[in-house]
Amino acid sequence: MTSSTSTSSADMNLSVEKMEKVAFILKTTAHPTRIAIVQLLASQERLSVTDISEKLNVEQSLLSHHLSGMKLKGILSSHREGKNIYYALKMREVVDVIQCLATCTFL
Amino acid sequence: MTSSTSTSSADMNLSVEKMEKVAFILKTTAHPTRIAIVQLLASQERLSVTDISEKLNVEQSLLSHHLSGMKLKGILSSHREGKNIYYALKMREVVDVIQCLATCTFL
DNA sequence: TGTATAAATGAACAACTGTTCATAAGTTTG
DNA sequence: CAAACTTATGAACAGTTGTTCATTTATACA
Numbered sequence: 075m076t077s078s079t080s081t082s083s084a085d086m087n088l089s090v091e092k093m094e095k096v097a098f099i100l101k102t103t104a105h106p107t108r109i110a111i112v113q114l115l116a117s118q119e120r121l122s123v124t125d126i127s128e129k130l131n132v133e134q135s136l137l138s139h140h141l142s143g144m145k146l147k148g149i150l151s152s153h154r155e156g157k158n159i160y161y162a163l164k165m166r167e168v169v170d171v172i173q174c175l176a177t178c179t180f181l
Numbered sequence: 182m183t184s185s186t187s188t189s190s191a192d193m194n195l196s197v198e199k200m201e202k203v204a205f206i207l208k209t210t211a212h213p214t215r216i217a218i219v220q221l222l223a224s225q226e227r228l229s230v231t232d233i234s235e236k237l238n239v240e241q242s243l244l245s246h247h248l249s250g251m252k253l254k255g256i257l258s259s260h261r262e263g264k265n266i267y268y269a270l271k272m273r274e275v276v277d278v279i280q281c282l283a284t285c286t287f288l
Numbered sequence: 289t290g291t292a293t294a295a296a297t298g299a300a301c302a303a304c305t306g307t308t309c310a311t312a313a314g315t316t317t318g
Numbered sequence: 319c320a321a322a323c324t325t326a327t328g329a330a331c332a333g334t335t336g337t338t339c340a341t342t343t344a345t346a347c348a
Contacts, residue, residue: 097211097212097213097216100207100208100210100211101207101208101211101212103207104207104208104211105208
């Protein structure tokens with residue numbers, strides 16, 4: 075029972091807990107490159123580092139840092155397949171957030 | 182022409198421009214205290230610094246830094262009324278973003 | 289004018305972030 | 319095994335963020 079003042083429709087209530095989860099997602103995603111990564115992986119299911127590097131035109135090392143950071147935070151997962159390592163979305167919420175924002179007309 | 186693979190409904194495409202605007206909003210808001218501020222001001226229209234300070238239990242100076250930062254970035258506005266200074270939301274998009282996130286069931 | 293109250297400001301600092309560069313580690317193939 | 323390729327890692331560093339503390343500015347009011 076996480077609060078709930080029950081304000082009819084469109085109830086705008088984030089518990090502290092929710093608030094922190096949101097903040098976490100936002101913070102770890104709020105970066106052009108990382109948003110782009112999420113977008114790519116939202117439509118591709120899995121991509122190798124070089125794939126992403128080429129599509130996004132981001133240098134290998136830098137990209138790798140972003141990817142492993144996002145993996146560490148539980149947003150992405152990865153598995154090796156031969157020479158390549160494929161990344162995929164793990165925390166689906168992130169897509170929903172970006173999705174939500176993408177469809178916002180006000181931007 | 183910013184790509185566009187035309188993925189039927191719920192097309193998930195942020196232009197670089199949009200992406201940066203989203204990142205901006207997210208970054209400047211992704212902090213528990215600031216999210217809380219947005220929430221408060223979404224339901225109260227305007228509040229003095231002490232009001233906010235008490236409701237959120239955040240020390241004056243720190244809060245002031247947050248507030249003026251948010252004002253500087255165009256998210257809030259403020260005006261004096263006697264001894265007090267009242268803050269209000271200026272960039273309504275931010276509310277929508279938080280709103281959107283608040284209603285997300287997945288959190 | 290002096291005191292109290294409200295809020296802003298600025299210095300200082302630790303912590304975190306983004307980036308680059310050089311290097312290492314795992315994998316495939318000849 | 320060596321060479322080529324793919325990705326990770328770690329040091330270094332600049333820039334940003336969050337926070338605290340002390341001080342200042344602005345207003346009200348006795």
